[in-house]
Amino acid sequence: MPEVKQLDFLNPASTLTPGIAGGLTTTVAMALATQFDMKFNWVALSVSLLLGAVVAFSYPQKIAFMLRTVYMVLNALVIFSFSVGAGRTLDSPPAPPVAPVAPMAATVSHLDRSSGRTVDSVRDVLLALISPPVASADPSNELKVQPMAMSPSAVTNDPKTVAALQEELRRVQAEKNAAMEKARQEQELRKAEREALLKQQSQLKAYQQKLNQYDKDRAQYEKRWSW
Numbered sequence: 001m002p003e004v005k006q007l008d009f010l011n012p013a014s015t016l017t018p019g020i021a022g023g024l025t026t027t028v029a030m031a032l033a034t035q036f037d038m039k040f041n042w043v044a045l046s047v048s049l050l051l052g053a054v055v056a057f058s059y060p061q062k063i064a065f066m067l068r069t070v071y072m073v074l075n076a077l078v079i080f081s082f083s084v085g086a087g088r089t090l091d092s093p094p095a096p097p098v099a100p101v102a103p104m105a106a107t108v109s110h111l112d113r114s115s116g117r118t119v120d121s122v123r124d125v126l127l128a129l130i131s132p133p134v135a136s137a138d139p140s141n142e143l144k145v146q147p148m149a150m151s152p153s154a155v156t157n158d159p160k161t162v163a164a165l166q167e168e169l170r171r172v173q174a175e176k177n178a179a180m181e182k183a184r185q186e187q188e189l190r191k192a193e194r195e196a197l198l199k200q201q202s203q204l205k206a207y208q209q210k211l212n213q214y215d216k217d218r219a220q221y222e223k224r225w226s227w
Contacts, residue, residue, distance in 0.1 A: 021082070026044070026082075044083040091221070093218070100207050
């Protein structure tokens with residue numbers, strides 16, 4: 001058996017060997033594991049054994065076969081350690097997608113306040129948006145013009161009655177304009193809520209697709225790094 005010297009281990013050539021062999025093993029194992037759906041650990045161990053055998057059996061001096069085998073196993077373990085460490089660093093686990101923020105949470109409570117129903121789901125929201133408003137049961141909320149109990153001649157001859165009638169007409173017109181403005185605002189609000197709901201449904205659909213892709217990538221990652 002040849003004499004083993006310290007310089008045989010502590011020199012630039014010997015210290016670079018595990019790093020170069022580990023990088024080569026990582027490159028080969030990662031390519032095979034990702035493209036052919038193989039397990040990285042077994043592929044890296046196989047390549048490490050092959051490189052360890054090349055290093056051990058290419059030693060020019062005569063060494064016993066058992067000792068060459070020990071050198072091969074030790075070199076293979078060192079190369080495998082480098083390969084697994086580099087592979088874990090390069091092949092990080094997939095990150096889960098971020099769930100979209102629900103924009104309808106603040107407005108869904110008053111979507112259907114005209115009928116007094118409770119909106120609890122997306123289906124109820126859609127039904128509330130397409131259903132016509134129910135007339136109010138309180139007669140005080142409806143605009144009604146009460147007829148004046150007087151004769152036509154009294155209306156034309158009494159200035160106070162004419163002024164009261166004009167004031168009543170202005171009041172009714174103002175209430176009508178206010179009701180129309182309120183209805184317009186309600187229509188714009190419901191339109192905005194409908195658009196927000198459709199946007200939220202689109203975001204949820206995209207999130208579900210990302211979640212399915214994440215589950216698939218996560219399963220492949222766990223399979224790639226399992227024994």
